[in-house]
Amino acid sequence: MAETREFIARDSKMPISCYFSELQNCNEPLFCDAIVEIMKIDHQRFPSNSNETPLIDINTLTFIRPLLQSKIDSCQTSRELDLNTQVANLLPLCKRLAIECHSAVKSRNMEDLMSLKMSQLHESVWSSTKLFWLCSEDAVERIFSLIYVTARLEWIISCLVCRRLQLKDNLQSEEVRDILGRDLVQILQCILGCVKGFNLKNLTWHGFVSPSNIPTELFSLLFCSVLTVSSRLSEHKFQTRNSLKVPLIQNLPSAPKISLSTCQNIVKNSLLVHKDQLEMWLTLLQHSAHLWNSSVPASDHITMVTSVNVVLLQQSLRKLWVVTSGSNPTRCSAQNTEFYITLDEIFSPSCNSDDPRPAASYFSSTYSKCQTDLSSENVLISVLGSGTFHALLDLFVHGDGLRLRDKLSHCECDGVDVSVSHHLFYLSMAILARFCDPFIQNSCSDLISFYDSYQHRFHPFCMMIEVVKNVETISEKLTRFGEEVDKSGIDERKADFIEKLNVLLKVKNKYCVTKPSVSLFVGPAKTKYFSLILEIFKKIEMFSSELLEVAKTKFELYKERKLRSRQRQNFSTLITALPYFTKCIGLSRTFLYSSVNHVENLTIYDFEENKSFVKFLKGSLKCYENLVAVVGLSKWIEIGGFLVTFLNDWNNLFSESVLSACSEV
Numbered sequence: 001m002a003e004t005r006e007f008i009a010r011d012s013k014m015p016i017s018c019y020f021s022e023l024q025n026c027n028e029p030l031f032c033d034a035i036v037e038i039m040k041i042d043h044q045r046f047p048s049n050s051n052e053t054p055l056i057d058i059n060t061l062t063f064i065r066p067l068l069q070s071k072i073d074s075c076q077t078s079r080e081l082d083l084n085t086q087v088a089n090l091l092p093l094c095k096r097l098a099i100e101c102h103s104a105v106k107s108r109n110m111e112d113l114m115s116l117k118m119s120q121l122h123e124s125v126w127s128s129t130k131l132f133w134l135c136s137e138d139a140v141e142r143i144f145s146l147i148y149v150t151a152r153l154e155w156i157i158s159c160l161v162c163r164r165l166q167l168k169d170n171l172q173s174e175e176v177r178d179i180l181g182r183d184l185v186q187i188l189q190c191i192l193g194c195v196k197g198f199n200l201k202n203l204t205w206h207g208f209v210s211p212s213n214i215p216t217e218l219f220s221l222l223f224c225s226v227l228t229v230s231s232r233l234s235e236h237k238f239q240t241r242n243s244l245k246v247p248l249i250q251n252l253p254s255a256p257k258i259s260l261s262t263c264q265n266i267v268k269n270s271l272l273v274h275k276d277q278l279e280m281w282l283t284l285l286q287h288s289a290h291l292w293n294s295s296v297p298a299s300d301h302i303t304m305v306t307s308v309n310v311v312l313l314q315q316s317l318r319k320l321w322v323v324t325s326g327s328n329p330t331r332c333s334a335q336n337t338e339f340y341i342t343l344d345e346i347f348s349p350s351c352n353s354d355d356p357r358p359a360a361s362y363f364s365s366t367y368s369k370c371q372t373d374l375s376s377e378n379v380l381i382s383v384l385g386s387g388t389f390h391a392l393l394d395l396f397v398h399g400d401g402l403r404l405r406d407k408l409s410h411c412e413c414d415g416v417d418v419s420v421s422h423h424l425f426y427l428s429m430a431i432l433a434r435f436c437d438p439f440i441q442n443s444c445s446d447l448i449s450f451y452d453s454y455q456h457r458f459h460p461f462c463m464m465i466e467v468v469k470n471v472e473t474i475s476e477k478l479t480r481f482g483e484e485v486d487k488s489g490i491d492e493r494k495a496d497f498i499e500k501l502n503v504l505l506k507v508k509n510k511y512c513v514t515k516p517s518v519s520l521f522v523g524p525a526k527t528k529y530f531s532l533i534l535e536i537f538k539k540i541e542m543f544s545s546e547l548l549e550v551a552k553t554k555f556e557l558y559k560e561r562k563l564r565s566r567q568r569q570n571f572s573t574l575i576t577a578l579p580y581f582t583k584c585i586g587l588s589r590t591f592l593y594s595s596v597n598h599v600e601n602l603t604i605y606d607f608e609e610n611k612s613f614v615k616f617l618k619g620s621l622k623c624y625e626n627l628v629a630v631v632g633l634s635k636w637i638e639i640g641g642f643l644v645t646f647l648n649d650w651n652n653l654f655s656e657s658v659l660s661a662c663s664e665v
Contacts, residue, residue, distance in 0.1 A: 016383060016434055022323045023271035023435060030208040030276055030315075032335040038091065038198060041215050046096040048103040055097055058104050061113075062228040063097075069183040083172070084196040087189055091197065094190045094221065102220035105135050130304055134223040139211035140283045142219045146209065147307050148300075149226060150192060150201045155411030156229065164412065167201055168193035179236050184228055191222055205409040206342065207315035208334045210276035247402060248417055249394070249457055255426040256446040260289045263429055265440055270432035272316035284308050288425050291418065299415040306421040307408045313428045314343060314405065317380075317392075320435075321346045324379040343396050343405055347389075349378055384431065387454040391427050394458045401458030427451055460530035467537040474544040475585045481548060482578045485555060532621060539624035540585060551578070 031039070055068050075089045105113070114132055131152075133145030154167040161175045170176055171193050177185050190197040198218060203209055267273055267281040287305050291297050318341050322332045331341050381389050394401045402420065407413040430451045433444045441448070456462050554571050557563050563571060 019320075019323050019383070020271060020435070023319065026319055026323055026329045026332055027275055028329050028333040028335075029213075030210055030274065030333050031203075031213050032330075032333060035199075035203070035334055036213070038196075039213070039215055039218070041095045041098060041217050043099065046092075046099045048099050054100055054104075056100050056104050056224060058107065060227070060231065061101070061104055061108075061224050062231045063184065063187070063224065065181060065183060068097075068187075069181070072183050072186055083189065083194055086186065087194040087197040090186060090190045094187060094197070095217075097187070098215070098217035098221035101224040102217040105220040105223060110135065130300060131223070131226065134219045134226075139216075140279055142216070143204075143209055143211055143214070143280060144283070144287075144304060144308055146200065146204055146214070146219065146222070147311055148304050149222065150204055151307065151409055151411040153188075153192070153226060153229070154201070154409075156233070158410075160233075164410070166410070180229060180232050184225070184232065187225060188229075191218070191225060202340070203334060205311060205405075206334070206340045207311045207313075207318065208340075209311070210274070211279055212276055247400075247458075248419065249402070249423060252419070252423065252457070253450075255423065255430075255450050256444075258426075258429065258444050258447055260285060262440075262443055266429055266433045266436055266444065269436040269440055270316075271435040272319055272432050274315055274319065277312060277315060280308070281312055284312065288421075291421065297418055302418050302421050303408070303415050306404070306416045306424060309421070309424050309428060310405050310408060313424075313431070316428075316432065317343070317346050320383070321378075321380055324383055346380065347378075347393060347397050384434070385452050387452040388427070388431065390456040390459070391423075391451055391454045394456060395424060395427070398458040398460065400460070400463050460534070464530055464534050464537065467534060467541060471537050471541050471544065471585060474541065474548060475582050478544060478548055478551075478578060478582050481551060481555075482575070482582070485575050485578075532618070536621050536624060539621065539628050543624060543627045544585070551575075 029036075053067060054064075055071065056063055071093055072090065075093050076086060081089070110132065113135055114129070130145050130148045133141040134149060136142055136145070150167075154170075157167060157170045157176055158164055160179055161170050161173050163170075168189070171185055171189050180188075192199070192201040195202070200214070200218070200222070263285050264282065267278065267285065273281055284305065287301070287308075291301060291305055319332050321327075321341065322329060334340060384392075395404050396402070396406075404416075404420070404424065408416070426447060429444065430447045433441055433448060551574060554563070554567075554574075558568065558571055
């Protein structure tokens with residue numbers, strides 16, 4: 001089946017050198033002036049030795065609820081204000097609170113901080129020492145901790161409401177306000193969950209942070225907020241929710257190893273590394289080297305290293321996208337607090353450098369110019385090569401893939417396997433190395449070549465092929481079983497089945513396709529299309545495998561004459577229909593392969609309008625669902641009759657819909 005895995009992608013790379021001068025000049029500040037102004041903390045306006053009553057308990061480093069609530073109430077002229085206005089009004093109070101927190105934290109040494117009895121949740125939720133890095137003297141360690149803590153805090157709050165929503169949405173729920181208190185929730189909104197506040201969650205996980213652009217006081221404010229969350233949670237029953245799994249990349253050869261010194265040379269010389277994030281990259285190298293050399297690496301350390309790598313790589317890819325798309329260099333920064341250039345847009349098949357919308361909007365039904373507004377091809381494919389691009393899509397985009405950024409930023413996974421972290425790291429080095437001087441490129445040419453030849457693992461069509469192979473194996477077994485039954489003298493095939501077989505074979509010859517080709521990109525419409533196909537084949541796989549097992553069992557009983565009259569009749573009907581059923585499986589694949597070659601312009605509206613081939617797919621799925629329902633009810637005594645009904649339904653769908661579908665697409 002390997003020959004079917006063909007994708008249309010441009011392998012001829014653009015001359016990378018032509019982008020070197022633009023990349024060298026593209027070093028916009030990560031934060032725009034508006035964000036810098038929000039982050040600025042005026043110590044003269046909020047002196048740490050203020051005579052006002054402190055809002056934080058120096059012993060527990062947690063907020064004093066009555067005092068904090070009264071201060072927040074005095075900041076708000078009305079509780080009916082919208083969230084952005086509320087947060088804007090709270091900024092001065094948060095800045096004063098940040099100074100108080102920093103003063104309180106500085107009065108304790110690290111040993112004292114780590115000995116604080118946070119709550120009964122300490123071991124189950126904050127067992128990692130990465131939390132205490134928020135108080136570190138090392139600016140890079142504080143950023144690393146920020147990446148870890150913001151995701152972990154989102155997970156804790158989502159556990160309170162038992163639903164997977166974004167942090168900003170969960171913070172607005174009544175359940176969270178009732179448990180944590182309205183005062184603490186509003187402080188968290190100001191720190192993490194609102195574009196008019198510090199907005200640390202989004203700025204961090206979209207890759208805009210650096211050791212120099214976040215005041216130290218804000219780390220102390222976040223640390224004390226986390227302690228207060230833990231303290232207030234200890235008063236309530238807290239139940240963790242199940243996390244998603246990050247799939248492994250099966251059968252992936254190990255990437256060629258390069259030394260730590262070579263990695264350091266790559267990072268120091270690559271034009272994709274933002275100057276404000278160089279120190280973070282170098283620290284990441286040290287942590288990664290420690291990880292690879294450890295015989296039993298700690299799970300939280302793997303997660304942190306992988307998370308930091310995702311954050312930094314995202315900003316490097318954004319910089320490359322901005323330059324190759326001819327976009328305004330300011331889009332490389334957080335200039336627009338509403339729409340960052342995200343991975344969604346970076347990996348879009350096309351780009352419109354004048355359009356500030358995220359790429360996902362091009363596939364949204366709320367826009368009338370769906371898929372027609374894209375002005376130019378995404379040159380990133382040609383610059384990086386399809387192999388490297390496939391690797392990135394597998395890691396970040398494909399629904400059945402790893403979706404690393406989404407799962408890590410929302411803390412939706414229990415951890416990351418070290419092989420995944422290793423793969424991401426060397427892929428990052430291969431990408432950065434392309435934009436170094438020729439000497440460094442040559443020193444890691446094997447690594448670059450390794451990712452040039454990367455084969456996709458999670459493209460929807462690739463996933464479909466794996467299921468199809470399983471179905472074909474079962475179909476072959478069914479055919480062999482039918483031949484075995486024939487030799488035993490059961491041969492009651494009726495003329496109408498033979499006639500239907502002949503009709504389907506003619507259709508097969510007309511639309512036979514053995515090597516479908518699929519584009520590199522799969523938008524939401526084609527994703528729905530492939531999802532339907534996958535569901536159909538999964539139902540076929542489920543039904544066929546159980547049908548085979550039951551047919552074998554019934555056949556033994558038939559030979560031993562242990563079936564009653566009606567059971568023997570049903571079994572004869574089942575055997576009569578088997579050859580036709582196996583042909584239906586083969587023709588399902590034939591048509592699906594044929595239609596795959598014609599879905600390049602498929603839009604979401606085709607599903608709403610129910611074009612013929614969409615009707616066929618939905619009808620086919622319903623047919624197989626009915627059969628699986630029979631399996632679930634264990635009505636094997638009636639399976640022969642159900643199978644005949646299914647075959648008639650399927651034949652009607654095929655003959656009425658498929659012929660017109662092929663002409664439509």
